[in-house]
Amino acid sequence: xxxxxxxxxxxxxxxxxxxxxxxxxxxxxxxxxxxxxxxxxxxxxxxxxxxxxxxxxxxxxxxxxxxxxxxxxxxxxxxxxxxxxxxxxxxxxxxxxxxxxxxxxxxxxxxxxxxxxxxxxxxxxxxxxxxxxxxxxxxxxxxxxxxxxxxxxxxxxxxxxxxxxxxxxxxxxxxxxxxxxxxxxxxxxxxxxxxxxxxxxxxxxxxxxxxxxxxxxxxxxxxxxxxxxxxxxxxxxxxxxxxxxxxxxxxxxxxxxxxxxxxxxxxxxxxxxxxxxxxxxxxxxxxxxxxxxxxxxxxxxxxxxxxxxxxxxxxxxxxxxxxxxxxxxxxxxxxxxxxxxxxxxxxxxxxxxxxxxxxxxxxxxxxxxxxxxxxxxxxx
Amino acid sequence: xxxxxxxxxxxxxxxxxxxxxxxxxxxxxxxxxxxxxxxxxxxxxxxxxxxxxxxxxxxxxxxxxxxxxxxxxxxxxxxxxxxxxxxxxxxxxxxxxxxxxxxxxxxxxxxxxxxxxxxxxxxxxxxxxxxxxxxxxxxxxxxxxxxxxxxxxxxxxxxxxxxxxxxxxxxxxxxxxxxxxxxxxxxxxxxxxxxxxxxxxxxxxxxxxxxxxxxxxxxxxxxxxxxxxxxxxxxxxxxxxxxxxxxxxxxxxxxxxxxxxxxxxxxxxxxxxxxxxxxxxxxxxxxxxxxxxxxxxxxxxxxxxxxxxxxxxxxxxxxxxxxxxxxxxxxxxxxxxxxxxxxxxxxxxxxxxxxxxxxxxxxxxxxxxxxxxxxxxxxx
Numbered sequence: 123x124x125x126x127x128x129x130x131x132x133x134x135x136x137x138x139x140x141x142x143x144x145x146x147x148x149x150x151x152x153x154x155x156x157x158x159x160x161x162x163x164x165x166x167x168x169x170x171x172x173x174x175x176x177x178x179x180x181x182x183x184x185x186x187x188x189x190x191x192x193x194x195x196x197x198x199x200x201x202x203x204x205x206x207x208x209x210x211x212x213x214x215x216x217x218x219x220x221x222x223x224x225x226x227x228x229x230x231x232x233x234x235x236x237x238x239x240x241x242x243x244x245x246x247x248x249x250x251x252x253x254x255x256x257x258x259x260x261x262x263x264x265x266x267x268x269x270x271x272x273x274x275x276x277x278x279x280x281x282x283x284x285x286x287x288x289x290x291x292x293x294x295x296x297x298x299x300x301x302x303x304x305x306x307x308x309x310x311x312x313x314x315x316x317x318x319x320x321x322x323x324x325x326x327x328x329x330x331x332x333x334x335x336x337x338x339x340x341x342x343x344x345x346x347x348x349x350x351x352x353x354x355x356x357x358x359x360x361x362x363x364x365x366x367x368x369x370x371x372x373x374x375x376x377x378x379x380x381x382x383x384x385x386x387x388x389x390x391x392x393x394x395x396x397x398x399x400x401x402x403x404x405x406x407x408x409x410x411x412x413x414x415x416x417x418x419x420x421x422x423x424x425x426x427x428x429x430x431x432x433x434x435x436x437x438x439x440x441x442x443x444x445x446x447x448x449x450x451x452x453x454x455x456x457x458x459x460x461x462x463x464x465x466x467x468x469x470x471x472x473x474x475x476x477x478x479x480x481x482x483x484x485x486x487x488x489x490x491x492x493x494x495x496x497x498x499x500x501x502x
Numbered sequence: 503x504x505x506x507x508x509x510x511x512x513x514x515x516x517x518x519x520x521x522x523x524x525x526x527x528x529x530x531x532x533x534x535x536x537x538x539x540x541x542x543x544x545x546x547x548x549x550x551x552x553x554x555x556x557x558x559x560x561x562x563x564x565x566x567x568x569x570x571x572x573x574x575x576x577x578x579x580x581x582x583x584x585x586x587x588x589x590x591x592x593x594x595x596x597x598x599x600x601x602x603x604x605x606x607x608x609x610x611x612x613x614x615x616x617x618x619x620x621x622x623x624x625x626x627x628x629x630x631x632x633x634x635x636x637x638x639x640x641x642x643x644x645x646x647x648x649x650x651x652x653x654x655x656x657x658x659x660x661x662x663x664x665x666x667x668x669x670x671x672x673x674x675x676x677x678x679x680x681x682x683x684x685x686x687x688x689x690x691x692x693x694x695x696x697x698x699x700x701x702x703x704x705x706x707x708x709x710x711x712x713x714x715x716x717x718x719x720x721x722x723x724x725x726x727x728x729x730x731x732x733x734x735x736x737x738x739x740x741x742x743x744x745x746x747x748x749x750x751x752x753x754x755x756x757x758x759x760x761x762x763x764x765x766x767x768x769x770x771x772x773x774x775x776x777x778x779x780x781x782x783x784x785x786x787x788x789x790x791x792x793x794x795x796x797x798x799x800x801x802x803x804x805x806x807x808x809x810x811x812x813x814x815x816x817x818x819x820x821x822x823x824x825x826x827x828x829x830x831x832x833x834x835x836x837x838x839x840x841x842x843x844x845x846x847x848x849x850x851x852x853x854x855x856x857x858x859x860x861x862x863x864x865x866x867x868x869x870x871x872x873x874x875x876x877x878x879x880x881x882x
Contacts, residue, residue, distance in 0.1 A: 147687030154661070154685065281534070282877060293686070293846060295679040295854075302667075302675055305534065305873040306866035307527030449855075452832075457850050466673060466863040470837050472856035474675075475829075476847050483846040486686035493685040497662060497877035 132240030293487030319456030383440025512620030673867030763820025
């Protein structure tokens with residue numbers, strides 16, 4: 123039996139779902155000869171760590187109580203458990219020091235998987251150090267990988283110790299497949315993808331002739347968008363995913379090198395206009411223009427899709443006119459799709475398609491990543 | 503730098519392409535900190551092994567000369583190289599003993615990747631022993647995984663030490679993706695796929711109204727089929743792939759539990775009719791029936807596809823009527839496509855599509871597998 127000590131950062135929807143997946147997969151993992159020993163959990167304000175990280179764990183009862191607490195919106199600080207686990211609660215200022223101590227202790231002996239399911243840009247410091255100390259890092263968080271090239275180089279300096287499938291297309295096997303293609307010596311010359319379920323939904327509905335304003339409001343009501351839909355419509359989230367893919371292909375670029383088309387103008391930005399005003403008034407002003415573009419594309423037998431394109435030195439995200447009869451053109455609803463063109467897939471691309479969002483599949487991608495690094499941990 | 507000792511079995515198109523890929527990926531692999539040290543190569547009649555498997559290798563010049571020799575159809579026994587490599591040539595009867603010796607020596611120290619690119623059912627014995635001796639096995643060969651359950655259990659008894667991406671869909675990330683889904687605790691309840699480029703081509707052409715007899719002859723002329731097209735039309739190759747997927751999902755079944763629809767009747771089998779007679783006379787007798795099925799499907803807005811279906815206890819391969827407007831229904835040419843339905847992909851499947859045949863992509867899949875087991879080999 124092999125044990126993987128785990129520390130989880132981030133107790134939002136994905137982090138909690140990951141804990142649920144870990145608990146419910148115990149017997150399966152036992153069959154695979156692996157035990158995930160959760161030794162610490164951190165939210166944005168504090169951390170809970172077992173008293174002895176070499177031998178103890180936050181047991182399943184504890185983890186489920188913790189999930190319950192966090193889903194009620196409470197802080198870890200308020201946890202009072204009926205489980206018999208011995209643990210320490212640390213506030214933020216002490217958490218980082220403690221994490222580094224744990225990594226230094228475990229990195230050279232039984233190993234550690236530090237899992238980042240937060241959406242914070244502040245985890246990168248601790249993650250770089252943890253990798254340096256011989257530990258593994260698994261990320262659903264896109265921010266650390268889309269920081270400066272210097273940060274990126276440091277973070278991926280031991281490529282086998284880092285996994286981040288769920289940063290692009292949630293649990294879809296996008297990163298794993300790209301890594302396989304690259305390690306076989308095949309060269310990827312073009313990637314085109316629809317990597318936002320929200321924008322995929324918006325563009326296919328707009329293509330059906332519905333006004334943008336109506337579609338965005340419907341998407342918000344369906345829970346498809348962020349609380350402020352402009353966070354989706356800005357294209358920034360897609361740009362981060364594009365940057366992660368481009369860097370994986372070896373491009374040494376930053377977020378500001380990516381051409382990003384926002385679906386709303388700067389004068390409707392969140393520093394100028396409230397969400398309500400944007401939804402009630404701003405959006406209406408955008409309907410005509412987008413409908414004209416849809417109609418123009420339609421005359422060419424094409425549809426509009428919000429895609430990322432990585433090809434040569436080009437890396438951009440925005441609206442593209444695409445053939446109706448292509449995997450991207452046929453895309454409906456909130457599925458993601460990625461087309462990869464390489465030496466082996468030169469005429470017809472390798473296509474990966476499916477649900478690219480949701481806590482469930484995102485957490486499943488993280489868990490698969492953790493299992494995938496098991497060979498880096500010693501047999502007990 | 504990490505070294506992976508490699509022995510290759512099979513010098514057909516895939517094996518030779520693998521050697522070419524290994525040679526041309528040297529600098530890339532050096533960047534990844536990995537060196538593939540080829541210590542032996544076997545064809546169906548003999549083996550070539552370096553004099554000292556602990557330290558020597560068949561160098562790149564040697565490997566390319568060997569590829570040249572084999573592509574001319576010569577036996578390894580006739581190799582006369584200008585490379586300075588010290589090696590032994592063994593005939594078949596001594597090869598197995600030698601391979602076991604090597605595995606016993608390397609399995610407990612620096613490890614060994616035994617790569618099966620043959621199409622033989624006779625490699626299974628040595629592979630089972632090699633796994634038992636602590637070595638890794640990478641397969642493009644479907645036969646060992648589609649033998650008895652007893653053989654299968656033995657072969658996969660150390661699941662981390664065995665990789666076989668290229669047994670299904672060539673280099674398409676089918677097995678890797680399924681393994682990720684399964685290790686995350688997600689349960690796969692349905693797989694539908696078109697896993698034969700040849701039958702994919704045949705069915706889409708027949709769907710366009712062309713007679714089966716004409717389509718099969720055209721496919722043979724294009725090099726899409728085996729020398730005897732009945733080897734494709736029997737469905738046996740697809741059945742082997744279906745069995746590999748079904749066993750991966752935990753089904754304990756054999757090849758003879760799979761319902762296989764052959765596209766020709768037994769009276770046209772290869773023990774009854776010559777290839778020429780089948781192509782010139784037999785096939786013509788099949789045209790009418792298949793065209794009637796095509797027309798009937800068309801009335802329902804459907805198309806015919808030769809697919810594998812794995813669902814519950816059901817595992818079958820044959821012609822199915824499928825909606826025109828589904829990933830399988832839209833399939834054209836010789837691409838493969840696989841739809842996976844699971845907890846995470848319940849309404850819309852996870853779809854993987856692309857070239858599922860060809861020496862180039864098959865060998866790329868094998869090479870990616872070898873790189874994927876690097877963590878099982880010690881640092882030098």
